[in-house]
Amino acid sequence: xxxxxxxxxxxxxxxxxxxxxxxxxxxxxxxASLVPEDPTxxxxxxxxxxxxxxxLGQRTPEFKRATTSQxxxxxxxxxxxxRTHRHHTFFEMLGNFSFGDYFKPQAIAWGWELSTQVFxxxxxxxxxxxxxxxxxxxxxxxxxxxxxEKRIKRMGADDNFWVSGATGPCGPCSEIYYDFHPERGEDxxxxxxxxxxxxxxxxxxxxxxxxxxxxxTPLQNQNIDxxxxxxxxxxxxxxxxxxxETDLIFPIIETAAKIAxxxxxxxxxxxxxxxxxxxxxxRSVVHMIADEIRASNVGRxxxxxxxxxxxxxxxRLIGISGEFINQVAETAISLSESIYPNLRQRATAIKAExxxxxxxxxxxxxxxxKLLAEIIQDVKQKGLTSxxxxxxxxxxxxxxxxxxxxxxxxxxNHITVDVDGFNAExxxxxxxxxxxxxxxxxxxxxxxxxxxxxxxxxxFIGYTQxxxxxxxxxxxVAGVSEEAAEAGTEVQIVLDKTxxxxxxxxxxxxxxxxxxxxxxxxxxxxxxxxxxxIHFGRIERGTIRIGDEITAQIDTAxxxxxxxxxxxxxxxxxxxxxxxxxxxSQAGSLVSFDRLRFDFNCPRALTIEEVQxxxxxVNSWISExxxxxxxxxxxxxxxxxxxxxxxxxKYGDQVRVIDFxxxxxxLCGGTHVNNTAEIGVFKIIAEAxxxxxVRRIEAVSGAAVLDYLNVRDIVVKDxxxxxxxxPEEIPDRITTLQTELRNNEKEIQSLKSQIAIVxxxxxxxxxxxxxxxxxxxxxxxxxxxxxLKDAAERLLQKIGNGAVVLGSIPEAGKVSIVAAFSSEVxxxxxxxxxxxxxxxxxxxxxxxxxxxxxxxxxxxxSKLPEALETAKNDLLAALK
Numbered sequence: 001x002x003x004x005x006x007x008x009x010x011x012x013x014x015x016x017x018x019x020x021x022x023x024x025x026x027x028x029x030x031x032a033s034l035v036p037e038d039p040t041x042x043x044x045x046x047x048x049x050x051x052x053x054x055x056l057g058q059r060t061p062e063f064k065r066a067t068t069s070q071x072x073x074x075x076x077x078x079x080x081x082x083r084t085h086r087h088h089t090f091f092e093m094l095g096n097f098s099f100g101d102y103f104k105p106q107a108i109a110w111g112w113e114l115s116t117q118v119f120x121x122x123x124x125x126x127x128x129x130x131x132x133x134x135x136x137x138x139x140x141x142x143x144x145x146x147x148x149e150k151r152i153k154r155m156g157a158d159d160n161f162w163v164s165g166a167t168g169p170c171g172p173c174s175e176i177y178y179d180f181h182p183e184r185g186e187d188x189x190x191x192x193x194x195x196x197x198x199x200x201x202x203x204x205x206x207x208x209x210x211x212x213x214x215x216x217t218p219l220q221n222q223n224i225d226x227x228x229x230x231x232x233x234x235x236x237x238x239x240x241x242x243x244x245e246t247d248l249i250f251p252i253i254e255t256a257a258k259i260a261x262x263x264x265x266x267x268x269x270x271x272x273x274x275x276x277x278x279x280x281x282x283r284s285v286v287h288m289i290a291d292e293i294r295a296s297n298v299g300r301x302x303x304x305x306x307x308x309x310x311x312x313x314x315x316r317l318i319g320i321s322g323e324f325i326n327q328v329a330e331t332a333i334s335l336s337e338s339i340y341p342n343l344r345q346r347a348t349a350i351k352a353e354x355x356x357x358x359x360x361x362x363x364x365x366x367x368x369x370k371l372l373a374e375i376i377q378d379v380k381q382k383g384l385t386s387x388x389x390x391x392x393x394x395x396x397x398x399x400x401x402x403x404x405x406x407x408x409x410x411x412x413n414h415i416t417v418d419v420d421g422f423n424a425e426x427x428x429x430x431x432x433x434x435x436x437x438x439x440x441x442x443x444x445x446x447x448x449x450x451x452x453x454x455x456x457x458x459x460f461i462g463y464t465q466x467x468x469x470x471x472x473x474x475x476x477v478a479g480v481s482e483e484a485a486e487a488g489t490e491v492q493i494v495l496d497k498t499x500x501x502x503x504x505x506x507x508x509x510x511x512x513x514x515x516x517x518x519x520x521x522x523x524x525x526x527x528x529x530x531x532x533x534i535h536f537g538r539i540e541r542g543t544i545r546i547g548d549e550i551t552a553q554i555d556t557a558x559x560x561x562x563x564x565x566x567x568x569x570x571x572x573x574x575x576x577x578x579x580x581x582x583x584x585s586q587a588g589s590l591v592s593f594d595r596l597r598f599d600f601n602c603p604r605a606l607t608i609e610e611v612q613x614x615x616x617x618v619n620s621w622i623s624e625x626x627x628x629x630x631x632x633x634x635x636x637x638x639x640x641x642x643x644x645x646x647x648x649x650k651y652g653d654q655v656r657v658i659d660f661x662x663x664x665x666x667l668c669g670g671t672h673v674n675n676t677a678e679i680g681v682f683k684i685i686a687e688a689x690x691x692x693x694v695r696r697i698e699a700v701s702g703a704a705v706l707d708y709l710n711v712r713d714i715v716v717k718d719x720x721x722x723x724x725x726x727p728e729e730i731p732d733r734i735t736t737l738q739t740e741l742r743n744n745e746k747e748i749q750s751l752k753s754q755i756a757i758v759x760x761x762x763x764x765x766x767x768x769x770x771x772x773x774x775x776x777x778x779x780x781x782x783x784x785x786x787x788l789k790d791a792a793e794r795l796l797q798k799i800g801n802g803a804v805v806l807g808s809i810p811e812a813g814k815v816s817i818v819a820a821f822s823s824e825v826x827x828x829x830x831x832x833x834x835x836x837x838x839x840x841x842x843x844x845x846x847x848x849x850x851x852x853x854x855x856x857x858x859x860x861x862s863k864l865p866e867a868l869e870t871a872k873n874d875l876l877a878a879l880k
Contacts, residue, residue, distance in 0.1 A: 008119075010234045010248040011339065014069050017094045017228060020114050021067035026096055031071045031340070034291045035300065042300045043073040043288075047093035048204075048225045053531070054099055055169050055206060055223055064101040069094050069230065071287055071340070075303055078310075079426070082276035085235070085242035086198070089307060090284035092230040100221030107203050107224045108140050108174065115176060115201065119237065124182045129153045129191060129199075131160040131172030137205070141174070150186035162204045162225075169206050169219060176201040178236050200236065201228045244276045248335070253279040255331040260318045274314035281307045282325070282332045289350045290342045294587060295357050296691065308357045309364075316365070317405075325358045326351045349601070356693055368399025372406060376413050377841060389421015396422070397429065457531035459497035462510070463630075463671065467553040470495040474532075475546050484545040491521065491544070493535040499554050500535060502528035506589035507566050507670040512554035518542040519550065558593045563671040564679045564702035565596040567628075567660075568618065571676070572598050572697065573644065574664040575617040579610055587694050591670065594704045595685075602695045606687050614697075618682045621663050625677035629659040635667075643667050681705050752787040756780065760791035760806070767799055770879040773825060774802035777872040779864060783808040785816040789855060792820040803830070803879070805839070805871045807864050815843045815858035817867065826851045830878045835871075842867040 008016070022028050032050040034043050041049065047070040053059035070093045080087035098107070115121045128147055130137040132154040141147045163170040177197045184196065191197050206223040208216040234246035244253060256278045257264045264275055288304045295305040308325070315324055329351060337344040375391050387410055395401035407417045461468055474494035477485050485491050493514065500523065503509040509526030514535065519542030527534050544550070569589055576584045580602065588599035606614075635655045643657050644666045658672055659665040673679060683705050686698040700708045716727050723733045759780050767774045776795055780788065788808050795804045804820045819836040826832075832854040840847050840856030843863045847856025858867070 008234075008237045010230060010246060013119075013233050013237060014092070014094065014230055014339070016118055017114070018067055018069060020118055021065075021096045021110075024065075024110065026065040026067040027063040029066050029068045031069060031092075034071060034073055034288055035293060042303065044070065045072055045074050046070075047072065047095035047227050048097070051097060051099075051225070055225070057221075059531075061099040064099055066097045066099075067095065068097075069339075073284055073288065073303070075307075081280050082244070082273040085194070086229075086232055088231060088243065088280050088283075090280060090287060094228040094230055094233075096224070096226050098224035100223060103207075103222045103224060104137055104205055105140055105144065107205070107226065108137065108145060111176060111201055111203055111226070112145050119233070121178065121236075122182075123147070125179045127151045127153065127177045127179050127189060127191065127197065129155045129160055129175045129177065131174075132156055134160075134172040134174070134205075137172065137174050148186065150189065153189060153191055155191070162202075162206070163210065167210050167212055169208070169223070170210050170216075171205045171207040173202055173204040175199045175203070198232055198236065200232045202226060242276075244279055249276075249279045249283065251335060252282055252328050252331050255328045256315070256318070256320075256324070259324045259327060260315070260320050262318060271318050274317045277314045278311050278328060281311045282328045283336075285311070285354065286329050286332045286343060286350050287336075287340070289353050290340070290346045294691070294694065295353060305357060308354065309361050312358050312361050313365075313401075323355065323358050323362070325354045329354055352603070352693060364399055365401075368395055368401045371395065371399060372401065372409055374846070376410065376415065377846065379415055380413070381841070381844070384415075386416045386418050389418040389423070389425055392417050392419075392422045393425035393429075396426075456496070458495060458533040460499075460502075460533065461497055462499040462501050462554065465499050466556055466559065467551060468497060468499050470497050470550060470552050472544060472546055472548045472550060475544065482546075484543055485539060486543045487539045487541050489539050491537055491539060493521070493537065493544075494532050495535065495550075495552060498526075498533050498535070498552055500526040500533060500552065501554075501559075501562075501671055502526040502533045504528055505591075505668060505670050506569070507562060507591040508593070510554045510562070511558050511593075512552070514544075514550050514552050516542070516544070516548055516550040519544050519548070559671065560678075561593040561702060561704060562591060563673050565593075565700075565704070566591045566668075566670045567658075567672045567676065568679055568682050568699065568701040569596050569598055570658065570660070570664045570666050570668070570672075571618045571621050571679075571682070572596075572614070572699065573600070573666075575614045575621075576600060576697075579613045579617065580606060594707065595698060595700050597696060597698050599690060599694055599696045601693055603693050605689065606695065611684055611687050611697075615682065615684045621660070622676045622679045622682060625675050626660040626663050627675045628672055629661060630656065630672070631659075632656050638667055641665065678702075683708060749786065752784055753790045756783045756787035756791040757794055759783070760795050763795060764798060767802070768876075770876060772801060773822075773879050774799040775804070775872070775875050775879070776802070777805045777868055777875065779807045779868055781808065782810065783816075784810045785818075785855060785857070788816050788818045789853070792818040793853065796820040796822060801825070803875055805836070805868065805875070807868050809861045809864060813859055813861065815840070815845060815861050815864050815867075817843070817847070817856045817858070817864075819854050819856075819871075821852050823852065825879065828878055830875070835874070839867050839871045839874075842870060 018028050032044060036044045036049055038049060038052055044050070047068060048055070050070070051066070054061045072091055072093055073089055075089050077087050078089060081089055096110070115126060116123060126147075128141050128151065130141065130152060138152055138154065141152050142149060160173050160175065161170070162173045177191055177199050179197055181196045191199070204225040206225055207219055209219055210216055231243040231246065231248055234240070234248050235243045238246050240246050244250065253264055253275045256275055262271065264272065267275070284307050285304060288300070293300050293304050295301055295308060311325055333343045333347055333350070343350070372395055375387055379387055387406065392403060392406050395406055396403060403417070403419070403422055410417050472493055473496050475482050475485060476492040477489055500510040500512060501507065503526065510523070511525070512523050514521040514523060514537065520540040521537045521544060522540050523535050523537040525536040527536070569591055573586060585601050586599065587601050590597040632654050635653055638655050638657050642665060655667045656669055657665060658668045660676060663676075680702045682699060682701045684697055684699045685708060686696075688696055690696045716730070719730050720727055723730065725733050763776050763778050766778060767776050776799065780791065783791065788806050792804045792806050796802065801822045801824045803822070803825050805817070807815065807817045810816055817836055817840055819832040821830060821832045831851040833848040833850060836854045836856040837846055837848045840858050843858025844860040845856060845858030848854055
């Protein structure tokens, strides 16, 4: 490789890095999913995260050395995206890892060789930092590599000591910086000056374990964890002013600019920021959806939805009014499909999800505009001069309104926005996000800080054994490790082995008991943290202690119900593929003791006939008594055989395959019946939509069907008694009652309209003549809004050229106002919609409509006379 490469694309940089370390004995591994195995983190936020169990000592590495290009998502600094040179939500982290193999000398030597010999950086353009107390690293850089002391900067723990959390593996790090201006000299180098320096390679020397008291002890195996930012390297090597103008992102920006009919380089700074946000966020969302994340209001689904909405909002800011996101998504897919082929494989699903979210959010934006109008009206009515920061943030966070747009609209209405209050609300959200999502807790759970150091992973024997003797390894009370606990205490227990299934793959955890000499603990739930099973329970009697030998016994009745429902879920998915569409895929599931729930991707509702066919097909498979074949095999072999993967599950090289030959074959770690006949019967109880493009079927099986039928039977008997009919006559009886009700409602409305017309006819005598126009402004008592509209239209028809404004109080706390204007009045510049909306504000309401006919409402009935008097005066003034 030339020491001075002319031009390197982003793909070139990635491949050169991986090749360099592969040639030096590192196993190249594919990027892990953005959905991490680690339950403490929402998204894969660092290159090292997939190796967390190895660094903890919970898993033996297959290779002593590895190298990856890991896709990552971080959103804790989302407000900086587009505003700085190099903040991103999506980025790729190039890394080389050593698991107890080489350490500082080799990591530093290779880092320098890669930077100078492969990527061609001149030593005069490089500066390194080391932890202030790490004399070993300092000496290696100075004496072995030959970096001058002035270009080695000692820095404090905030910058150069890597920690994963309050406790766990940690260690000093050394960073390599690129110096854009070496001509400024080596004196007083300030690495915080990001106009001159950019950090591109971080070498973490994981050599200590930190306990809860902050004490550092050497790790048995010293590890290397490095990270080189691909986007930053592209900026340096392609000589661009920022990461966004590299070939990794700029084609996306150009696509958005073309849609908006603008030129990026000729645009102002705000427009450039919006284009950069679009470029960054679109990369994030296509990769997230490709990894089967779906937009929602919780967890990683909320992160996805928020990013999509920011793309749409920034599209509006640069002048794009309609749907556009799929056009830029296609560019993003094209840029990365050679490295991440699942992007093209799932392109249809990606675009369908984006189109749904964009379409729905555009409607949300419209609602936000209406909310802003109401907020401004409320501010004025209260005599205030500013929109609160909380209201402005609600508009921003919930409805996608940028602060700048809220300020612009507010200024048009001669009021301001509390920007400090808005920033305070924004800071609260940032802090919540950082606390919730952006730390890698290398302990199994915050309170279990010693778990990985002192015990082995829990041995699960529950596939074949329902009871076992075991030893209590960990005991927690209120999240604090204890040596013992007495009766009445809520506890969390970790055993060395267990028959209890831990919540996973949609199946809830087992219930049961832990018992011993004079001890009984009722277990209500079991969850899995990394490879440890946490048993949640309450001590019924006796005292339990760390190290006790006990008997663990699951509730066999609950287990039978759960495994019947879990197998029924597999049969349900197979039936959906046969009856509805072979391409249907799972979008979530729940397997409990009393019911099952299955979410699946489908753009339409199922017909009654399809639901019936699905139910009949599942029951036919149950009656045919298909035996299960359960075995473990390499994942490649399982996929080759056609096994279906469960939604949201992560698989190793060896997988467990549940096969009912000729019916269903899935990768699954859950518990199942040995034969479909054990399920007994299957009943679908509901089919409905739960999100755009996602349907849900709820069902029961086995003993739960009897519970369901018993409840239905009680309801049917009650209806028979009430209606005095037989069960089969209930539908006809309800239809008859509905018809009678509709007829009565029509008759009542007709009578109301007639009453309103009779009352309104008497108003003809009160019409005032203004030039060639007639006006009637009056209040009618106890007339509903629809009848009031009929009366106004009738009066206008009778007076011809003129205006009619009628008000009524149909019920307590409710005001109705109608305005009907002739075309001649409209020509005077008086529009019914605007006119009645302004009048309704006096009554604490609003409304609008067409120029010739409009309705409005209000809440303050005491102000109706004042509103009508104002209406009359305004009409007189306008028509004179």
